[in-house]
Amino acid sequence: MRRLLYLSWVEVLHVVRDRASLAQLLLVPFIQLVILANAATFAIHDTPAAIVDLDATAASRALSQRFAASPHFRIIGGPRSVAGADEALRSGEATMVLAIPRGFERALVRGEGARVQVQLNAEKGSAAGIVQSYAQRIIARFGAERGEREGTAPALRRIDVQTRGWYNTELDYRQYMVPGILVALVTLVGTLFTAQNIAREKELGTLEQLNVTPISRAEFIAAKLLPFWVLGMAELTLGLGLGAAVFGMPVRGSLLLLLGVAAVYLVAALGIGLLISTAVDTQQQAMFVTFFIMMIYLLMSGLYTPVDSMPGWVRMAAEANPVKHFVEVTRAVLIKGAGAAEIAKPVGMLGAFAAGFFGLAVWRYRKTA
């Protein structure tokens, strides 16, 4: 234990005494957070949607048909009642619910201004905003075409859309982006640091000196991981505080729970870095491999585009991405206020990744040349 702690302390000294590393570790993520949180764009397909048709007329069926025909939506069967639709929204089965009230067709025919209700799970803020605009466009076009055919005055062709965002009522996409970006940055920086770490010692020749000592492989890997784990945790804590204070990021769930999950997640992320580091010979190779892997991990994390709108096989592959699971947990806890039970599945996956990558790094590290 004393050995592990002093080895870890030495790692801290290496970082602290190198100004470039220190800046990379502390400043870069925050500067990037400020910039990235204000730039991103999206396109979304196959949003799971539920339609509650209380009117059950030709007109309401025609509107439902429009949604079914749209590439942006995938209509899920099931809910026939408002309560059922609410449940689908809550469970995540549906991201949007379109409710067509009784008397829709009559109002439309009389040109009284018909109403429909669109409810959105706005947990994934930016996505929700876009889904909302898709829905509104479909409804507006339906109303306009209908009105033209009936010869109603343009003013009366309107269909009132009542939108209600759930979880992220303001549909503020920064609420949704900030925690995600924070995750991405801590992951990138942490993985890069650990990936370069052992490679650097190979370059310096200091690794050979360690390899002729009786140090155990697990101890060595743990000592490399621990300091970056502590730094990563500190960075996340600080970043979450900054997010809440400066970006108005919501904190609906337990921060302690989130940090607990982060503790597991970081072992996985840093484990990947160390695994890379044991496999390469130079820091440059480590950089390339890390960027390659991180690019895929981040793009497939659901951070920028929802994993739900990716093709089936990509969705399957995304299950093997620890970043995806942690992004999911972060959003669920912060925006939805999810408790331990609701995030059990992704947390279980993260635990498996943490053990797996750490184990692989220890296994791959050789004390012989």
Add this chain to the structure above:
Amino acid sequence: MTGVAIVAKGLTRRFGGFTAVDAVTFDVRAGEVFGFLGANGAGKTTAIRILTGLLAPSSGAASVAGFDVYREREAIKRSIGYMSQRFSLYNDLTVRENIRLYGTIYGLSASVIRARTDNLLERLRLGESGSKRVGTLPLGWKQKLAFSVALLHQPRIVFLDEPTGGVDPVTRRQFWELIYGAAGQGTTVFVTTHYMDEAEYCDRLGIMVAGRLDALGTPHELKERFGAGSMDEVFLRLARSGAPAGAAA
């Protein structure tokens, strides 16, 4: 420990088609200063890497401090000290931090580390520099420090791979005084070099040419056998008679 510290029998290491160490047989007695001579690329470093458990041999047998180089590499590592050709302490750590790091890795207690650090700094006359970063020290001091750190856990055998490369003659002399000091305490010293004046300081020598061990004996015996006035001559004669291309590698 009495008797034999290192035994090698037909020890061989191949890298692809190239045989870096070719059926080398020798033993090193406990407590002696054993010099391993050879030109650059003669296989000295490969041999030392096998004996320190960093590299598995391709064939042959060897044991270090009674432990087998195939199966008991971790046990070997507990019994030896090693100073590599490249300076391998951390330049960004202070002298004391480097000492403490290796002391801790070898499982020495905090008080033992403190006592040995003070002792070591005094011996090297580095007392003032304990809290200086190692990177700021002159090369000669770095080498002496690296040697002392390799001996910190009081190993039975210490391996030195060209420890005096690039160091001025005065510092080299001081370095050899440190080596004799360690040998005087009963530590077996296995040292590679290509400085022939240093060869004269060794109790016994092995001379490697193109991966093979071509001569083995005390400096006196070797000079006599080759009818040479100095180790320089012995070495040149062996090197010329040796492999045509291999020695140049």
